[in-house]
Amino acid sequence: MIMVQGEVSGKKYTEPFSKGVLARSLTRAEMDPNKAYTFASKIEAYLKKKNIDLITIDELVEIVFNKLKKEDKEIAEKYMLWRRIREHKEPLIILIGGASGVGTSSIAFEVANRLGIRNMISTDMIREVMRKIVSRDLLPSLYESSYTAYQSLRIPPPPELDEVLIGFRDHVDTVSVGVEAVIERALKEGISIVIEGVHIVPGFIREDLVNKENVAMFVLTVPDENIHKGRFYSRCRQTWARRPLKRYISYFWAIRRIHKYFEAQARKYNVPVIENIDVVTTIDSIIKSLTKTTVKGGKEVAEEIG
Ligand SMILES: Nc1ncnc2c1ncn2[C@@H]1O[C@H](COP(=O)(O)OP(=O)(O)O)[C@@H](O)[C@H]1O
Ligand SMILES: O=C(O)[C@@H](COP(=O)(O)O)OP(=O)(O)O
Known part of the structure; x- marks a missing residue:
């Protein structure tokens, strides 16, 4: 043998x-x-x-x-x-963010599978747990979707500011506390994990965490509006899907504003933006980027092979 x-x-x-x-x-x-x-x-x-x-x-x-x-x-x-x-000796923490519908959960699943990472959590789940802890009265935006959070603002922002983005920032700011707790726990336990969702926004997660060599963040985008919209239709066609298509379509305008905000934040914080058009290309870009930025020696291998 x-x-x-x-x-x-x-x-x-x-x-x-x-x-x-x-x-x-x-x-x-x-x-x-x-x-x-x-x-x-x-x-x-x-x-x-x-x-x-x-x-x-x-x-x-x-x-x-x-x-x-x-x-x-x-x-x-x-x-x-x-x-x-x-x-890599350290646990790998991969954060995948993007506006609703761009494909963060599908891609996170594929990346975790490809890298043999057994832990994955969506920020929607983190938000759900937080909802059980904090009352709606105290934090109304936590009970909204990312794209409807603006409706719960207690004090309307001045007209020159985009209320959708003000609501979104408020919503994400709260959920980021839960996201940070998951990152801290994973680092402490030494487990690799993929965290995905609309609450992974560059600039909102503590710098001391995202700047670690073994923590990598990506933003997914779908530049073409029609393709993006089509993703909600394909998602809702899946028989097990329970999320109402109508709601996403009627707030699509707000989701696109958030999409734009993601791109701007990614640029500001130097986070790789990956256009999620084709699954294989998206995964390849993430894996390549991980070897360049997160894993020491990745460059050597790329050169060795190339
Ligand atoms: N690269 C892709 N090409 C085609 N369809 C995709 C791609 N990425 C995701 N999808 C589909 O788009 C829909 C939304 O993806 P999902 O992962 O649920 O998005 P999110 O979690 O960002 O809201 C799903 O039906 C998914 O299968
Ligand atoms: O808040 C939001 O934008 C979506 C995020 O979910 P994804 O579409 O990113 O999976 O959650 P919802 O409240 O619609 O269940």
């Missing part, structure tokens, strides 16, 4: 070589599942031929990478970038 040796928190462990485990990591690099299994079988045959009965994960990765390079350079590159992020 071929044994694979890995290391967790400085402790070595060994486990049997599994074609399934290897194939899964290859599918995360976008290899077709059938191809991935065949490729993993080839690696097993190669190790047997070489009479290898114990191999470290690093040695295995090198063999996989070299063989992969000959078959498909692009997948080899993705496999390596993904590995580099996973090897």
Whole structure:
């Protein structure tokens, strides 16, 4: 039997070589599942031929990478970038924000899956928990949607200011306290997590948290209004969806104002803006950006591969 040796928190462990485990990591690099299994079988045959009965994960990765390079350079590159992020010693906190409907939950799920991150939370859920703690009288905007929060402002803003944005800022400011608590807990426990939603806004989360090397923020956008609107229709077509389409469409004008505000805040705080048109391209941009900014050594790998 071929044994694979890995290391967790400085402790070595060994486990049997599994074609399934290897194939899964290859599918995360976008290899077709059938191809991935065949490729993993080839690696097993190669190790047997070489009479290898114990191999470290690093040695295995090198063999996989070299063989992969000959078959498909692009997948080899993705496999390596993904590995580099996973090897990072610190927990990875990925924050994905954007106006309602731009795709933060769909993309967060894909990113978490690709990186093997098991924790994910939406800011809508954080907001829901906060609603149980704070009364509507005390914080009326918490009980609104991001795009209707302006209706709960106790004192109307001066006419020269955009009331939608004033309401939105108030709403986000409150939920950010909950978001920060989740980030702090994840850092303390050493767990990686993806946090997504309309309340991840550049400039609203404490600087000492977002400036950490292992905390990365992204803003998703859909520049074309019609495509953005279409996303609400596609979301509401899903049978399990319980959210009323009419509400989003009637407030679409306010959602677009918030969308614009996201772009401006991202520019101001140097947060990468990713146009979420095609899922694969969006995920690739996030993964690439993570290796450049969050993970030390990512650049080296990119150069190595390139
Ligand atoms: N890149 C994309 N291409 C096509 N449809 C997408 C894309 N990203 C998201 N969607 C779809 O758009 C709808 C809204 O996405 P969702 O993730 O629920 O947005 P959010 O969480 O930002 O409100 C869903 O039906 C989702 O499947
Ligand atoms: O406040 C908001 O903008 C949306 C955010 O949800 P997403 O559309 O981003 O999932 O929540 P709602 O109150 O409509 O349930």
